[in-house]
Amino acid sequence: MESLQFTQGIVNAILLSGTLALVAIGFSIVWGILNIINLAHGAFLMVGAYITYWLFTLYGIDPFLSLPISMAIMFVVGYLVQRYLINMVIRAPLLVTFLLTFALEIVIINLATFFWKGDLRSVTPDYAGLGFSLGNVQVPYVRLAAFFISLILTGLLHVFMTYTKTGNAIRATGMDIDAARLQGVRIPQTYALTYALGTALAAGAGTLISISFPIDPTMGGAYTLRAFVICVLGGLGSIPGVMMGSVVFAFIEVFSGIWFPSLKDAIALLVLVLVLIVRPSGIAGKAFYH
């Protein structure tokens, strides 16, 4: 029966990698373009999850339908936060923005704990827990759907960045801010837009996570950390890099969870340390976004 453990592990890892990619891509574009390590990323994810939870609990809105709502709300929030808060210190050294987003994270988590209490909550639509089996391997519908939605959102982002004028402006800003400015790119707006995109992606990931896992105000930290590791693994270079980093990380996490459950987090971080020592630019990375 060991082979079942192995095949089910592979399925779990693939499904997990979709969600992780969505978490990490938002984190990655903010890091790559704005040069901000956005510690508040997980907090935005948590707020996205709560938006879904409340829409479901209070108004019975299906969690998948709440996806655009939570993304739209957090897009606006992200835009305002960047434009009127982070932008004030955008020229400061990396450590300053790092600390600012750390403070932001603590504020958001504490406000959430204050208003919503620290209880673990679950979004429980009727179809939660249903799935189909491939031989002995179980595939839950909810996670499969979350996986495909993550892929679609990632694909849309890739198309946006590659084929639209605004997307090109964002990438140009990441490559060479002065050249971009000379070409007429409005830097503050572009920065705010990028940050808003990252925040909306975090919220989208939060929505999808809330359908499969219990949520609480402190849930985000673990995802920020994973996004960071994935970005280092995959490099900040590209969307494919992040996808690859997510797959690698998901496999490490799932299989260390099967073989050494109590050391799961330690092993994941050990991998981060090893990558930093051996190949600090990531498996496929370059220093900016393109």
Add this chain to the structure above:
Amino acid sequence: MSKRVLVLLVVLLVAAMALAACGGSQATPAPSGGEEQSTSGTTEEQASTEEACKVVFGAAVSLTGKYAKEGEYVKNGYELYVEEINKQDGIPVGDKKCMVELKIYDDESNADRSAQLVEKLITEDHVTFLLGPYGSGNTFATTAIAEKYKVPMVEANGAATKIFNRGFKYSFAVLSPAPNYLRGIIDMALDKDPNLKTVAIVIENGAFALEVAQGAKDYAEEKGLEVVYFDKYAKAAKDVSSLITAMKSKNPDIVLGAGHLQDTILVMKQSKDLGLSPKVFGFSVGPTSPEFRKALGKDADYVVGAAQWTPELKYKSDDIFGTPQHFTELYKAKYGEIPPYQAAESAAALIAYQKAIEAAGSLDKDKVRDALAALDYDSFYGKLKFNEQGMNVYKPMAVMQNYTDGGLYTVWPKEAAVKEFLYPFKPWDER
């Protein structure tokens, strides 16, 4: 970005996460002059007994956070007792009666916070006696504070034996200790089907659950079962699918979970996701609370849980509740649901105090402590008697099952069972 900066950032990030994780939990301050404050508190208390006599019980209970639901049951149990005893003008102390008051703080399911608040209850609020928080971790922390200030604490929700292995004199537990929790389920399963061979145990990495699991493992092996899986998940785990997958590959006859309500719900949900269907699903904490049924609906069917107490047990007592059935009626009238055992044992802690205070004829902390140590009383909750360490090893555990009709019934021990144990667990794909 240079390698050095990246490494620095990683260090900062990890430190930041660690800081955030302990947010709100500062180290317990040892207030200077705390002892003096406590003594003056005692004299004040004694002075006030001569005017309008009252006895104040203080507790830090989890009203938010991981143990919020269990904590609510604890608070309900305490409050129900206080309401009932005050209808009779309070606890008899010598030749007069003292009204009872409760002072409860929210410890946010955090052991450090719990200890801090208990210190505040002693030094600032000058409570007469202490009641326990919810959970072994928090109880472990708070009993140390009670011991430091020599204030008795009768606790009802910390079952780990390590709480009592420190030679403390002021801590007492009314509930059965952790290693006994899952034994009833193992006995019951083997009684039903002697052909069961294998057990898998998943464990929350915390004081209580580790002892529950070890106790269950030893007992299962003693009974000739093979333990094919025995592993831990992190205390704040939100995803145990890897453990479920590993267990499923071992195809165990019995799956036992050592943990608390939230983890139990998580294990059940993900077992359904991944199609883990053993013949018996049993847990230390969770299946016996109404919240379990609310969270899982029909998926709660067949699941059994260990119970310190059930509404159907046949105890008789001369305490204010009399029988488990009468306690159940009162609780239902006040809170609208069947009482979970956490509420009953919490009320029982106050019964233990009442009987000790009556025996001592005084509210003096040391006299009441001695009376508690000598207590031997049959309450609506079962026997209240403590061994030298302060543990109640005299009361048996029961087992309850979530029935297919939506009810929750005592199915073990046989003499108290109101329904037969439904066996085996109906596999997910046949539902």
